[in-house]
Amino acid sequence: xxxxxxxxxxxxxxxxxxxxxxxxxxxxxxxxxxALLALPVIAILWLLFGRSAVAxxxxxxxxxxxxxxxxxxxxxxxxxxxxxxx
Amino acid sequence: MSENRKQILDMxxxxxxxxxxxxxxxxxxxxxxxxxxxxxxxxxxxLPKYLRVVxxxxxxxxxxxxxxxxxxxxxxxxxxxxxxxxxxPPKARMQVNEALREKGVDFxxxxxxxxxxxxxxxxxxxxxxxxxxxxxxxxxxxxCE
Numbered sequence: 001x002x003x004x005x006x007x008x009x010x011x012x013x014x015x016x017x018x019x020x021x022x023x024x025x026x027x028x029x030x031x032x033x034x035a036l037l038a039l040p041v042i043a044i045l046w047l048l049f050g051r052s053a054v055a056x057x058x059x060x061x062x063x064x065x066x067x068x069x070x071x072x073x074x075x076x077x078x079x080x081x082x083x084x085x086x
Numbered sequence: 087m088s089e090n091r092k093q094i095l096d097m098x099x100x101x102x103x104x105x106x107x108x109x110x111x112x113x114x115x116x117x118x119x120x121x122x123x124x125x126x127x128x129x130x131x132x133l134p135k136y137l138r139v140v141x142x143x144x145x146x147x148x149x150x151x152x153x154x155x156x157x158x159x160x161x162x163x164x165x166x167x168x169x170x171x172x173x174x175p176p177k178a179r180m181q182v183n184e185a186l187r188e189k190g191v192d193f194x195x196x197x198x199x200x201x202x203x204x205x206x207x208x209x210x211x212x213x214x215x216x217x218x219x220x221x222x223x224x225x226x227x228x229x230c231e
Binding site: 055056059060062063065066067068069070071072073074075076077 | 153155157165167173
């Protein structure tokens with residue numbers, strides 16, 4: 001399952017807080033036409049040169065897809081960082 | 087003797103598989119949910135999805151100032167990362183190994199392979215590392231969930 005939302009919250013030393021919600025699903029929607037265009041090229045490369053020819057894009061995709069569920073929450077007296085990918 | 091085990095031994099006797107392969111097959115049959123030697127059903131634990139690292143450390147300024155770290159990394163991401171590391175050119179891997187060694191981590195990046203990671207995850211299932219350092223009151227927990 002691909003990540004759909006990313007939440008980033010940063011708090012500085014003066015306890016100034018900002019939070020950002022990134023709708024990653026919009027990015028996927030934008031990338032969808034390019035993915036559809038790239039699909040036949042990937043298929044042809046796979047058929048001609050085997051799996052190793054398209055291994056890098058596949059692994060990169062696995063990295064992006066695997067990010068769902070990541071949580072980084074660091075709370076320090078001088079600042080804090082919170083990153084959550086859902 | 088279970089039917090599966092008998093079949094494996096028959097294959098070994100017929101010379102279709104080696105003793106090493108037979109041993110691995112028997113181990114796999116024993117691990118399988120319906121295939122243990124006693125015939126009883128062994129329910130396998132579901133594989134953990136995340137690696138968690140929780141750190142609570144006292145700051146230099148005193149007990150009131152605590153640093154808290156809570157990290158959750160999906161194993162799927164770790165697996166993909168290991169696969170991605172295989173694409174690193176050998177020179178870059180050597181540089182990474184060298185940098186790790188300089189930081190006191192004697193680790194060879196070439197030894198990480200996806201199959202090794204699966205084994206590691208299996209071993210990590212029941213493991214909780216609990217470090218309690220008296221001087222600065224630091225507590226580190228590494229576990230799977």
